[in-house]
Amino acid sequence: xxxxYLLIPLSALFGSIIAGLFGAKIGRKGAxxxxxxxxxxxxxxxxxxxxxxxxxxxxxxxxxxxxxxGNTTIAVGFKIDQxxxxxxxxxxxxxxxxxFYTIGYMEDDKHNWPKDSRGGDNSYQRxxxxxxxxxxxxxxxxxxNNFMQLFFGWEAVGxxxxxxxxxxxxRDTAIFANMKAFLVNRVxxxxxxxxxxxxxxxxxxxxxxEVFARLPAIEHTTVTLIPGQEWLxxxxxxxxxxxxxxxxxxxxxxxxxxxxxxxxPTPISALIHAATMVxxxxxxxxxxxxxxxxxxxxxxxxxxxxxxTAFFMGLIGVVQNDIxxxxxxxxxxxxxxxxxALGASAYSAAVFHLMTHAFFKALLFLAAGSVIxxxxxxxxxRKMGGLKKYLPITYWTSLIGSLAxxxxxxxxxFFSKDLIIESVHESxxxxxxxxYWMVLLGVxxxxxxxxxxxxxxxxxxxxxxxxxxEELFEPGKVVTWxxxxxxxxxxxxxxxxxxxxxxxxxxxxxxxxxxxKAIEIIKEEYQGIFSFVxxxxxxxxxxxxxxxxASAWFIYMKNPAIAQWxxxxxxxxxxxxxxxxxADEFNMAVFAGGALALGKGLWAVGDRFLIDGLMxxxxxxxxxxxxxxxxxxxxxxxxxxxxxxxxxxxxIMSWLVFGMGRI
Numbered sequence: 001x002x003x004x005y006l007l008i009p010l011s012a013l014f015g016s017i018i019a020g021l022f023g024a025k026i027g028r029k030g031a032x033x034x035x036x037x038x039x040x041x042x043x044x045x046x047x048x049x050x051x052x053x054x055x056x057x058x059x060x061x062x063x064x065x066x067x068x069x070g071n072t073t074i075a076v077g078f079k080i081d082q083x084x085x086x087x088x089x090x091x092x093x094x095x096x097x098x099x100f101y102t103i104g105y106m107e108d109d110k111h112n113w114p115k116d117s118r119g120g121d122n123s124y125q126r127x128x129x130x131x132x133x134x135x136x137x138x139x140x141x142x143x144x145n146n147f148m149q150l151f152f153g154w155e156a157v158g159x160x161x162x163x164x165x166x167x168x169x170x171r172d173t174a175i176f177a178n179m180k181a182f183l184v185n186r187v188x189x190x191x192x193x194x195x196x197x198x199x200x201x202x203x204x205x206x207x208x209x210e211v212f213a214r215l216p217a218i219e220h221t222t223v224t225l226i227p228g229q230e231w232l233x234x235x236x237x238x239x240x241x242x243x244x245x246x247x248x249x250x251x252x253x254x255x256x257x258x259x260x261x262x263x264x265p266t267p268i269s270a271l272i273h274a275a276t277m278v279x280x281x282x283x284x285x286x287x288x289x290x291x292x293x294x295x296x297x298x299x300x301x302x303x304x305x306x307x308x309t310a311f312f313m314g315l316i317g318v319v320q321n322d323i324x325x326x327x328x329x330x331x332x333x334x335x336x337x338x339x340x341a342l343g344a345s346a347y348s349a350a351v352f353h354l355m356t357h358a359f360f361k362a363l364l365f366l367a368a369g370s371v372i373x374x375x376x377x378x379x380x381x382r383k384m385g386g387l388k389k390y391l392p393i394t395y396w397t398s399l400i401g402s403l404a405x406x407x408x409x410x411x412x413x414f415f416s417k418d419l420i421i422e423s424v425h426e427s428x429x430x431x432x433x434x435x436y437w438m439v440l441l442g443v444x445x446x447x448x449x450x451x452x453x454x455x456x457x458x459x460x461x462x463x464x465x466x467x468x469x470e471e472l473f474e475p476g477k478v479v480t481w482x483x484x485x486x487x488x489x490x491x492x493x494x495x496x497x498x499x500x501x502x503x504x505x506x507x508x509x510x511x512x513x514x515x516x517k518a519i520e521i522i523k524e525e526y527q528g529i530f531s532f533v534x535x536x537x538x539x540x541x542x543x544x545x546x547x548x549x550a551s552a553w554f555i556y557m558k559n560p561a562i563a564q565w566x567x568x569x570x571x572x573x574x575x576x577x578x579x580x581x582x583a584d585e586f587n588m589a590v591f592a593g594g595a596l597a598l599g600k601g602l603w604a605v606g607d608r609f610l611i612d613g614l615m616x617x618x619x620x621x622x623x624x625x626x627x628x629x630x631x632x633x634x635x636x637x638x639x640x641x642x643x644x645x646x647x648x649x650x651x652i653m654s655w656l657v658f659g660m661g662r663i
Contacts, residue, residue, distance in 0.1 A: 001052060001059060004045050005078050008088065009139040011041040012095075016132035023125025031125035035132040036099045042139065043092035050085040058082075060145055060209065072205060079145035079208060083351065083509050086500075087142040087283060090355050093489075094275035094362045095135040097482040101366050102128065102267040104479040105373065109265075117170050127167060131271060134160040138276040142283055147196045147206040150284070154192065154248070157277045158185050164268040165261045177260035184257040188247015195240030202233060212290045219294055238291050238298035242305075245281030249335050252309045256583050258332055262324045266369030269324060273331040274362035282338045282354050286347045286510060293345065293513045300430040303343030307424075307435035310336025311442045312581070317449040319577045322379050323368045326453045330405060331361060333446060337420050340435050345516035346423035348501045353416035355500075360404035360413060360490040366483055367398040371457060373475045376468055381453055386462035390472040395458050397483040402454050404490045406447040406545045409533050412494030417443070418536050419501055419522065426518040443541045447548025455556050495529065502526040 015038025019031040026034065062077035078084075106124050113120030137160055141153025158181075166178030200206055202221065203214040215234070222230040245251070250258040258278065262269055272278060285292060285302070292298055310333050317329030334357050341350035372379055374391055388395045400411070407417040421443075424436045462469060474480060499505040502523045512519065526532060536542055555562045567574055579585065 001049070001057070001080075002061075002063065002078075004049060005059065005080060005143070006063065008042045008045045008049070008092070009136050009143065011038040011045075012092075012132050012136040012139065014038055016129045016136060019125050019132065020129030023122045023129065026125070028124050031128045032099070032103050035128040036096070038132060039092060039096045039099050039135055042135065043089075043096045046085070046088040046092045049080060050089050053080065053082055053085040062145070066148070072200070074148045074206065075146060076149060077145040078143045080143065081509050082505050083283075083286065084142055086351070086355060087279075088139065090358045091135065091138050091142065091275045094358055094486075095131070095271060097362065097366070097486055098131060098267045098271050099128070101270075101369070101479055101482040102131065102265075104476050105267055105369055106265065112168050114170055119169050123167075127164075127265065127267075130160055130164050130167070131268060134164065134268075134271060134276055138280070141280055145208050147199065147208075147211075151193070151196060154244070154280060154284075155189065157280060158182070158189070158248070161261070161268075161272055161277050164272070165264040167264050167268070171263065174263040177257075177263040180260055181257035184254055185247045188244045188254050191240045191242075192244020192247075195237050195244065198233070198237045198240065208287075215290060215294065232295065232297070234291060235295040235297045238288075238295045239301060241288060241291070242285060242298060242302055245285050245339075246305065247281070248284075249278050249281030249339065250309075250332055251281075251305050251335065251339055252312070253583065255309060255313060255332055256580070256587060259325055259328045259580070262322070262328050266324065266365060266372060269328070270362045270365035270369070273328065273365060275358045278331065278335055279354050279358065282335070282342065282350055285339075285342045286351050289345075289347050289511045292342070293511055293516065296429060299343050299345065299516075301343075303340055303424070303427070303429060303431040303435045306336045306339025306341075306343055307431070307438035308336070309333070310340060311438040311445065314442050314445040314449065316577050316580055318445065318452070319574055320449075321382055323371060323381050323384075323453065323457065324365070324379060326381070326449060327361070327364050327368055330364075330446065330450065333442060334361070334405075337417060337439060337442070340424055340439055341420040343429070343435065344420075344423045344427040344432065344518050345512040346420065346519050346522075347510040347512065348506045348519060349416065349419040349423050351506075351510075352497065352500050353413075353420055355496075356404065356412035356416040356490075356493050359486055359493055360401045360411075363397060363401040363483060363486040363490050364405065366479075366486065367394050367401060370394040370475050370479050370483065371398075373479065374472055375464065376471070378464070378468065381456045383463050383465075384457045385460045385464070386458070387472070388458045391458075391474050393474055393480045393483060397480075397487045398454060398458065400487045400490050402450045404494075405450050406548065407443065407541060408545065409536060409542065410494075411491055412489070414536060415494035415497045415532070418532075418539070418541055419497070421541055422522055423518040426521045427516070429516075440540060440544065444544040444548040444551075447545040448552050451549045451552040452556055455552060460557055497529070497532070498526070 012035075015035035018026070018034045023031050059078060059080040062073070062075035064076040065073060066076055067074040106127055109123050109127070110120050113123065134157065137153050137156035139153075141150060141157065144150040144153060162178045162182045164178075165181050166174045168174045196206070199211055202218050203211045205211055205214065218233050221233040223233050223236055224230055225236065243254075246254045258273075261272055264272075292302075313329055313332035313336060317326050317333065320326045320329060334353070338350045338353050338357070341347070341353065370391065371384070371387065371394060374387070374394070375384060378384070404411040404413040407414045421436070421439050424432055424439060427435075464472070501519070555566075576582070
């Protein structure tokens, strides 16, 4: 099986290299064929690995020694267990669907490049190389058995996301967005690196098993971060690691890069938001559950951050008019739900929602892309309407994705979202009460903005121009087939609640302390699918979701004037949400402005005063001053020089006579 483990990431990497280096020679068909074949092989082999793991066969070991530093070995190795196998299947399946979809979406990419730009040359092939490389990077991350390889995959997905978000590099907005994503993630990655460094310093290893085995020895170790205040080392490590997760999984306040990532082509929006980069933080915290379970402080912080993200980022989605940004803010909100589950020690519920969310969110993004193609790249939902009769496949798959997103009974999101809400309700950690109300209210908000978009796009009056209406049609099968393929798990994946959450699928893989019994309580109360659904129909989340759908229908379908009235009466709140709580303005003023002010200060003091003023001009002035004195010696008269020579000769002779005589 070790050969299969290696082939899974390497097949994706091979396709990326061929398409990237030889794209001009193999052409468009060759590029998408080789990358789809590579990811397809990875997907098939991932399913084989999953079934092998289900049969009881796991793997942990090093395949290649990269470096030896003292007693620490840095190796390329794999940890193949239930969590890894599930992530491999999700990543490769969603990526494969995105690869197929990209053939149709990027077919006419040439028009996105100015005629005088060479960036459009082989852009199609380059895009396939990037998304295949993205898949390789995520696979290396989830399959790793040590922190160094984890960090390699962590940084690799960040690098490729930078390339993909700014793929249309002639657009200033795309360049700004990818730089923003890169810089914000560097903040999170700095904390992540500090956590890894602390682990290495105090355990002497980067290997998962060795680190986890040595945790009891440092459980009560304290460190002094501020004079006079001691912190538990495990809390410092856990919080540092979570800061890394905040960057990758876009949690407040490191969330600002994710909505702007919509500047990239829609296929990469689906891949980033569904199965790769943003899920890396959720996966990492779940993998590191033995560390996080030792710190209630870290878990409480995770609860509060996740709940804040889930509710307040969802509110921003209510005022968005760009179809992709509505879906983007739903991603932020759903990542908040996953993070809340992590804080409640419901790791299995978090990764279960990660899986269901990957399918229905990829479906929603690709459906949004289908609408964008049909609308000749128009993304404003206010210029759409009545698309149901023009795009029937897109309509029904979008409806499935939306119902899964809001947690409608019998759809995948219903099971995973209700589990998270129940887990938080059972938690006794500090911040759990706040988190419960935030995720509960978030259900209404999610349903409202999701069906606001759905109704405005597919129902009501047709608001597009005459030319667009005349050419409205369903995109080709290469676009619609991936939608259908993703719609199936968007419905059915929720039925894996047993064994994934209430069963023993993650037994021995995800750890929780005996005092954190949220999932155990849910397991004891679980009595089957239909009982779970029946209970859900009577619970507040269902009625809040239905209230959100009904409100969206009533406001935007029956009485559109209410929306305008609300805008007029609640203008300050609308402005606050439209400006995204002024987070960008704050960052530009404080961090970007502060960096500019610091740079100007260093230039004024360091460059202009110290270097130019003192070292360069100062030394020149001193030299000039000495020269102005000694130039008087250079008179140009021969008798002055003769006199000087005589004086010098007399001085030397005196030294020779009197000085040498004493010796």
